[in-house]
Amino acid sequence: MATEPSPPDAGTAAPVDFTAYQQNPQFKELRKRHRSFVFPMAVFFLLWYFLYVLLASYATDFMSTPVWGNINIGLIMGLLQFVTTFAITMGYVTYANRKLDPIAADIRHELEATAPEVFTEKPGATK
Amino acid sequence: MMPLSLPMQTVESTQVGEPWLNMTIFGLFVAVTLVIVLRASRNTKTAADYYAAGRSFSGPQNGTAIAGDYLSAASFLGIVGAIAINGYDGFLYSIGFLVAWLVALLLVAELLRNTGKFTMADVLSFRLRQRPVRIAAAITTLAVCFFYLLAQMAGAGGLVSLLLGIDDRLGQSLVITVVGGLMILYVLIGGMKGTTWVQIIKAVMLITGAFVMTIWVLAIHNFNLSTLLGAAMETAGNPEIINPGLQYGVSSTSQLDFVSLALALVLGTAALPHVLMRFYTVPTAKEARRSVVWAIWLIGGFYLFTLVLGYGAGALIGADRITAAPGGVNSAAPLLAFELGGPILLGVISAVAFATILAVVAGLTITAAASFAHDIYANVIRKGNLDPDGEVKVARRTVVVIGILSILGGIGAQGQNIAFLVALAFAVAASANLPTILYSLFWKRFNTQGAIWSMYGGLGSAMLLIAFSPVVSGRETSMIQGADFVLFPLNNPGIVSIPLAFFLGWLGSVLAKTTEDPQKQAEMEVRSLTGVGAEKATEH
Numbered sequence: 001m002a003t004e005p006s007p008p009d010a011g012t013a014a015p016v017d018f019t020a021y022q023q024n025p026q027f028k029e030l031r032k033r034h035r036s037f038v039f040p041m042a043v044f045f046l047l048w049y050f051l052y053v054l055l056a057s058y059a060t061d062f063m064s065t066p067v068w069g070n071i072n073i074g075l076i077m078g079l080l081q082f083v084t085t086f087a088i089t090m091g092y093v094t095y096a097n098r099k100l101d102p103i104a105a106d107i108r109h110e111l112e113a114t115a116p117e118v119f120t121e122k123p124g125a126t127k
Numbered sequence: 128m129m130p131l132s133l134p135m136q137t138v139e140s141t142q143v144g145e146p147w148l149n150m151t152i153f154g155l156f157v158a159v160t161l162v163i164v165l166r167a168s169r170n171t172k173t174a175a176d177y178y179a180a181g182r183s184f185s186g187p188q189n190g191t192a193i194a195g196d197y198l199s200a201a202s203f204l205g206i207v208g209a210i211a212i213n214g215y216d217g218f219l220y221s222i223g224f225l226v227a228w229l230v231a232l233l234l235v236a237e238l239l240r241n242t243g244k245f246t247m248a249d250v251l252s253f254r255l256r257q258r259p260v261r262i263a264a265a266i267t268t269l270a271v272c273f274f275y276l277l278a279q280m281a282g283a284g285g286l287v288s289l290l291l292g293i294d295d296r297l298g299q300s301l302v303i304t305v306v307g308g309l310m311i312l313y314v315l316i317g318g319m320k321g322t323t324w325v326q327i328i329k330a331v332m333l334i335t336g337a338f339v340m341t342i343w344v345l346a347i348h349n350f351n352l353s354t355l356l357g358a359a360m361e362t363a364g365n366p367e368i369i370n371p372g373l374q375y376g377v378s379s380t381s382q383l384d385f386v387s388l389a390l391a392l393v394l395g396t397a398a399l400p401h402v403l404m405r406f407y408t409v410p411t412a413k414e415a416r417r418s419v420v421w422a423i424w425l426i427g428g429f430y431l432f433t434l435v436l437g438y439g440a441g442a443l444i445g446a447d448r449i450t451a452a453p454g455g456v457n458s459a460a461p462l463l464a465f466e467l468g469g470p471i472l473l474g475v476i477s478a479v480a481f482a483t484i485l486a487v488v489a490g491l492t493i494t495a496a497a498s499f500a501h502d503i504y505a506n507v508i509r510k511g512n513l514d515p516d517g518e519v520k521v522a523r524r525t526v527v528v529i530g531i532l533s534i535l536g537g538i539g540a541q542g543q544n545i546a547f548l549v550a551l552a553f554a555v556a557a558s559a560n561l562p563t564i565l566y567s568l569f570w571k572r573f574n575t576q577g578a579i580w581s582m583y584g585g586l587g588s589a590m591l592l593i594a595f596s597p598v599v600s601g602r603e604t605s606m607i608q609g610a611d612f613v614l615f616p617l618n619n620p621g622i623v624s625i626p627l628a629f630f631l632g633w634l635g636s637v638l639a640k641t642t643e644d645p646q647k648q649a650e651m652e653v654r655s656l657t658g659v660g661a662e663k664a665t666e667h
Contacts, residue, residue: 018649030656035569038233046393049226053389056219056371057382064370069353070360074215074371081222082427088229089423096416107657 164321190421195326208456210437214368221430223392254647267559278548280537307534344439358442391621395553398560410664558585577636585628592620
């Protein structure tokens with residue numbers, strides 16, 4: 001069984017120069033790919049959500065417009081929030097699997113190979 | 128449109144169904160889960176086992192457990208009731224609760240899994256000064272858990288009056304004590320592993336139950352949503368029930384209040400400590416991502432069911448009978464179960480509702496105990512000089528203390544509005560935790576002073592605004608009757624306290640005279656994105 005090393009101070013005095021590694025082109029590419037997806041997507045769904053909230057709160061007449069039987073614009077917009085949430089989830093998973101995971105794994109293996117004593121012996125414990 | 132006669136109109140008595148049947152089904156659930164918890168606990172040896180279930184759950188398992196943790200009594204009973212009575216405005220809750228998961232998926236879950244170990248404070252204090260940040264993060268964690276716990280325990284008391292026919296305060300207090308005692312037992316013995324299994328079983332029961340009822344309600348209305356809405360309008364005698372604004376459209380204050388609530392809901396989820404802690408129970412960041420994906424599908428599906436169930440309760444039972452029943456708004460779902468499937472379905476749904484409360488309470492308790500034992504006791508009081516066995520011992524004792532406190536709090540909070548208490552927990556989490564989580568993951572210049580200002584500023588402002596809101600005084604429905612010290616007009620503080628906390632985090636960082644170690648910032652960034660050196664699963 002594994003004995004858990006004493007608690008965090010996570011990452012104290014690691015003999016790996018992370019500051020230098022932060023400038024590594026491969027790592028910079030990973031960070032760019034991550035941020036260029038999650039930031040615009042986060043802005044988009046928050047704007048879309050608040051558009052919906054503001055309409056439901058202040059444009060009730062518009063939202064009450066019947067479209068089909070008793071189903072009105074408000075209900076359709078609400079259900080569309082579900083649709084976009086599911087779609088963004090699927091989109092992110094596809095993107096992460098294709099564009100983020102391989103490069104993250106490369107960097108991880110490279111770092112673990114250069115400083116095995118830091119990363120493999122006692123995972124996470126750098127004390 | 129089908130004519131709706133109400134043959135059950137005379138049933139306005141204090142309870143419905145067979146209390147003994149309800150209790151038997153619930154007892155069965157307790158027996159089955161207890162056996163599973165006992166089996167799961169055999170392998171619980173280390174701190175990683177106790178707090179993080181040995182990081183051995185798969186993404187789908189953890190996603191189901193997250194759904195079990197998240198879909199609390201407020202979600203199930205509260206939202207169905209809100210839709211049944213306030214129509215469309217109840218649906219707005221569901222949307223906020225679901226969309227919020229995108230914040231967790233895109234910005235928080237994987238990065239957190241890669242940098243932390245057991246608690247939220249592990250991540251927040253990674254590159255900042257340990258002591259002050261850990262203390263602040265532990266305080267906000269305990270505050271959020273406490274409000275959430277109170278809501279669940281108060282919900283348990285309310286549910287009892289309907290399901291078991293126990294109306295008096297003493298009887299309800301007794302049931303709260305039993306629920307609390309069971310929860311202590313689960314968490315004490317089973318740790319995170321036992322808690323997780325309870326949540327998984329509960330999620331499966333809850334979602335299956337809601338699915339069956341949804342199909343049933345739809346079948347009655349020819350699988351036509353429009354027909355269902357028409358029936359709800361007819362029973363309510365008010366066509367406005369399908370339009371927004373019935374609850375929040377009454378004044379400009381209530382409109383603003385709704386925007387404030389929406390903000391707290393969407394930003395609160397990714398900052399709930401008991402949700403964050405679940406990401407440590409999987410072996411890798413990729414599994415953390417899969418967890419969130421599973422959780423989003425399950426939770427999204429469930430909220431779609433609640434839409435049908437809410438309007439179904441509105442159509443088949445009607446707002447008048449729901450509000451007249453003991454348990455009020457919260458009784459819509461159980462009453463609908465009785466209407467559809469008689470005492471047996473009511474018994475099953477009641478057992479599910481109890482299981483819901485039990486599972487959520489267990490998750491909150493282990494989070495609060497981990498935060499105290501790991502952050503405050505081991506890292507601050509003992510300065511890290513405590514072996515893991517000693518830490519788990521402290522955590523177990525904390526579980527008992529928190530359990531007793533929440534039983535007492537639950538007895539005191541009887542009759543309080545569950546949905547309000549949960550929304551309050553969301554607002555406090557979004558104000559106190561989210562800015563610091565996001566800044567420390569994404570903003571290089573963020574520092575200790577910014578974190579401290581943001582966390583205490585967010586927590587303090589949220590609590591103060593609540594104390595001076597109409598929720599606490601000044602109205603017939605307020606907590607304190609006969610007093611009026613309202614200074615803040617809104618029920619939910621989010622619209623003020625959340626931007627304020629973001630602002631304070633920025634201001635504190637910019638004004639700080641000391642700078643943080645750039646090496647630590649670099650290390651956190653590299654670790655968070657690549658998962659290098661992240662905590663791995665323990666082997667048994």
